[in-house]
Amino acid sequence: MSDGARQNVEQQVTLLLDLLQRGDASAAKQLLPLVYEELRARAGRLMSAERKDHTLQRTALVHEAYLRLVKPGVDFESRLHFFNAAALAMRRILLDHADAKRAEKRGGGAAEICLDDVDAPDNDSNEEPKLDVIALDEALRELETRSPRQHQVVMLRFFACLKDAEIAELLGVSEKTVRRDWATAKLWLHAEMNKE
Numbered sequence: 759m760s761d762g763a764r765q766n767v768e769q770q771v772t773l774l775l776d777l778l779q780r781g782d783a784s785a786a787k788q789l790l791p792l793v794y795e796e797l798r799a800r801a802g803r804l805m806s807a808e809r810k811d812h813t814l815q816r817t818a819l820v821h822e823a824y825l826r827l828v829k830p831g832v833d834f835e836s837r838l839h840f841f842n843a844a845a846l847a848m849r850r851i852l853l854d855h856a857d858a859k860r861a862e863k864r865g866g867g868a869a870e871i872c873l874d875d876v877d878a879p880d881n882d883s884n885e886e887p888k889l890d891v892i893a894l895d896e897a898l899r900e901l902e903t904r905s906p907r908q909h910q911v912v913m914l915r916f917f918a919c920l921k922d923a924e925i926a927e928l929l930g931v932s933e934k935t936v937r938r939d940w941a942t943a944k945l946w947l948h949a950e951m952n953k954e
Contacts, residue, residue, distance in 0.1 A: 779834060786828040799821075800919035801848060822847075836928075898913075
C-alpha cells in the first residue's frame with residue numbers, strides 16, 4: 759500500500775471512529791473492512807505465540823475483539839486509543855481463554871516462561887511456545903503503574919503487533935525511544951515473570 763493510500767485509510771478510520779462515537783451504528787460496518795485484514799494479521803502473529811493445539815483461532819479472536827470494541831456511542835479519542843483498545847480486548851480474550859483452560863485442569867501447573875515469546879514469534883520454529891499469558895498479564899499490570907509509556911509500547915508491539923515506526927507515530931516519540939522502552943520493558947517483564 760502506498761503512503762498516500764495508507765494515509766487515506768487512516769483518515770477514513772479516524773472519521774468512522776468519530777461517527778461511531780456519535781452513535782452511528784452503520785460506521786461499525788464500514789470500519790470492519792478497513793481494519794479487518796490488519797487486525798487479522800496482528801491476531802495471527804499474536805496467536806503464533808500460543809500452543810499449536812490452541813482451540814481459539816485468529817479469526818475468532820479478531821471477531822470477538824471487534825464486537826467488544828465497536829458499539830454505538832463508544833468513545834475512541836484517536837487511532838492510538840483504538841489500537842490500545844484492540845490490544846486490550848485481544849489480551850482479555852486470551853486471558854479468559856487461558857483461565858478457562860486452567861480451571862478445567864484445576865490449576866494444572868504454570869507453563870515455563872520464555873520472554874523471547876513476547877517478541878514477535880518465529881513461525882518457522884519447531885519449539886512449543888512457553889508463554890504464560892496469566893503471568894504476563896500480572897506483570898503488565900505492574901508495568902502499567904511503573905511506566906505507562908513502556909506499558910503502551912508493549913501493548914502496541916505485542917498485542918496490536920505494530921512496528922516501531924507505527925508505535926513512534928502513535929505515541930509521538932522517536933523510534934529510538936520506542937526501541938529503548940521495548941528493551942527496558944522486556945528485561946523488566948522477564949525478571950518480574952520469573953520471580954520465585
